[in-house]
Amino acid sequence: MSELLTGAQILCRTLVDAGIDVMFGYPGGAIMPFYDALHGHAGLRHILVRHEQAAAHAADGYARAGKRVGVCVATSGPGATNLVTGLAAAYMDGSPVLAITGQVGRPMLGRDAFQETDVVGVTMPVTKYNVLVRDIEDLADDLREAMAVAMEGRPGPVLVDVPKDVQNQKAEYKVSGVGCQGSGETRHLTPDTWHLEDAIQQAASLIAAYAEVRELAERTGMPVITTLLGISAFPQVHDLHLGMPGMHGEVHINKAIQAADLIVGIGLRFDDRVTGNTATFAPRAKIVHIDVDAAAIGRNVPVAVGIVGDARRVVERLLAVVAPRACARWWEEIRGLMRPRAEAFAGGLSPDVILSALADVTGGRCTIVSDVGQHQMWVAQRYPFQRPNTHITSGGLGAMGFAVPAAMGVRLARPDEPVWAISGDGGFQMNMAEIATMVQEGIEVKLAIFNNGYLGMVRQWQQFFHGGRYSNTPIWSPDYVKLAEAYGIPGWRVKEAGEVTDALRQANETPGPALVELVIEQEANVFPMIVPGGSLSEPLEAAPV
Numbered sequence: 001m002s003e004l005l006t007g008a009q010i011l012c013r014t015l016v017d018a019g020i021d022v023m024f025g026y027p028g029g030a031i032m033p034f035y036d037a038l039h040g041h042a043g044l045r046h047i048l049v050r051h052e053q054a055a056a057h058a059a060d061g062y063a064r065a066g067k068r069v070g071v072c073v074a075t076s077g078p079g080a081t082n083l084v085t086g087l088a089a090a091y092m093d094g095s096p097v098l099a100i101t102g103q104v105g106r107p108m109l110g111r112d113a114f115q116e117t118d119v120v121g122v123t124m125p126v127t128k129y130n131v132l133v134r135d136i137e138d139l140a141d142d143l144r145e146a147m148a149v150a151m152e153g154r155p156g157p158v159l160v161d162v163p164k165d166v167q168n169q170k171a172e173y174k175v176s177g178v179g180c181q182g183s184g185e186t187r188h189l190t191p192d193t194w195h196l197e198d199a200i201q202q203a204a205s206l207i208a209a210y211a212e213v214r215e216l217a218e219r220t221g222m223p224v225i226t227t228l229l230g231i232s233a234f235p236q237v238h239d240l241h242l243g244m245p246g247m248h249g250e251v252h253i254n255k256a257i258q259a260a261d262l263i264v265g266i267g268l269r270f271d272d273r274v275t276g277n278t279a280t281f282a283p284r285a286k287i288v289h290i291d292v293d294a295a296a297i298g299r300n301v302p303v304a305v306g307i308v309g310d311a312r313r314v315v316e317r318l319l320a321v322v323a324p325r326a327c328a329r330w331w332e333e334i335r336g337l338m339r340p341r342a343e344a345f346a347g348g349l350s351p352d353v354i355l356s357a358l359a360d361v362t363g364g365r366c367t368i369v370s371d372v373g374q375h376q377m378w379v380a381q382r383y384p385f386q387r388p389n390t391h392i393t394s395g396g397l398g399a400m401g402f403a404v405p406a407a408m409g410v411r412l413a414r415p416d417e418p419v420w421a422i423s424g425d426g427g428f429q430m431n432m433a434e435i436a437t438m439v440q441e442g443i444e445v446k447l448a449i450f451n452n453g454y455l456g457m458v459r460q461w462q463q464f465f466h467g468g469r470y471s472n473t474p475i476w477s478p479d480y481v482k483l484a485e486a487y488g489i490p491g492w493r494v495k496e497a498g499e500v501t502d503a504l505r506q507a508n509e510t511p512g513p514a515l516v517e518l519v520i521e522q523e524a525n526v527f528p529m530i531v532p533g534g535s536l537s538e539p540l541e542a543a544p545v
């Protein structure tokens, strides 16, 4: 059976048939036919953001939290180029984002037409797949193919660029067998069945990988270290959990890596923030590297055994053959390296006080989306994550401005639990305009701002490595409580440790978006620290003099 639809209607229909029900975007000339088709379209909710970068981050947050494709939409030219940072963030962190962009009409292509940018060229290095749809007959299948590519193997962003005249052309809508499965094994489900199947499989895979990694650790007694993007993939306060390694990893964790004779790396890239200088990384260890992406294996560190596959399936197979053991002597050695954790602050409103208050207030039932900088490292080091996939951050790209819009996407994927965006005063100001989106669309995100009056992480590097010359890192902020008021949401400013719990509780419990500004010590630093390019064996535990 087939019917005649415009390209814009085909886009809508294909999305709906693929189980997409929400998207984030911003209209403009070259995408107007699509917006026209969206008008009054039951089943497709469109969230109007305040900047296309936010649309891409929100789609990314939605994809990470929901383990399904997140969709963002923009017009040609500036709309499309504004998506690039968000696509790059999704690319680095393996998040399945679909971008749909309008393009100038085919007769205008290549003529420097108004708002013409070669977005396929621009996004080539930050997408897994992208396509300019020149023929309406290909439109539905190109879109389906893009979604399938986004989900399969190592997930990632894709982009479909649709000229305006293709959106206006008419063609038959054909139901096709191309599905959007993550596993690569079940790509021939019909459009009405794949979405549910996909969601169930993804959820099962997530939960099972969590359970099975835990079982593997418990069976072998091996200490577990979670990288920035691995945080919350293992219970933070489990006896076998050590914490985060690398540039801001605790001393005993990095020393354990340097002393280990075996490292089993599951789904990590061994990037430079984890390894420090690779020439001195884990000198005694044989490395077993398990990753779904064959290209990741052996790219940064030499591996003894590389296994390409889905973490759950590989760990399942390992569990069938690995004998139970305890690593008593190894644990003794690691315990000998442990010291009480250094407090980040001299006193007052410290990250420990803030983050333990947040854990108390939410009862651990919340997802935290952190931005980029010192606060991100404090969250990663110190928040007691207890449930899978409840820590979301821009790890690979380190894109400031990520948290506020990404948290909107997370919240739409998880409407039943509190979602907290934690930002610094710098990153918050990059995308704070999205409060308007939250208000207009009723998206309940809780906003916490760690205000230290500086671009803190850069200031820390200036203090340590640039003779204390604070070049362009002091940063002025508006009155955030008044800002909240201007947007019509409640806001609190907290300066004393004794006020934190109360403010966080009120923000958490008041329905709708809410904002809490946490005025922290201005020149606090994140410790320990491995000097960029340095060895994991040589941590800084105080500012160099």
Ligand SMILES: Cc1ncc(C[n+]2csc(CCOP(=O)(O)OP(=O)(O)O)c2C)c(N)n1
Pocket: 371, 372, 373, 374, 375, 376, 398, 399, 400, 401, 423, 424, 425, 426, 427, 428, 450, 452, 454, 455, 456, 457, 458
């Ligand atoms: C888009 C972008 N621009 C610049 C940077 C470089 N950068 C990394 S951390 C940082 C400072 C962040 O300051 P703030 O948001 O106030 O957080 P804090 O470090 O103080 O917690 C900067 C500028 C970045 N990561 N992303």
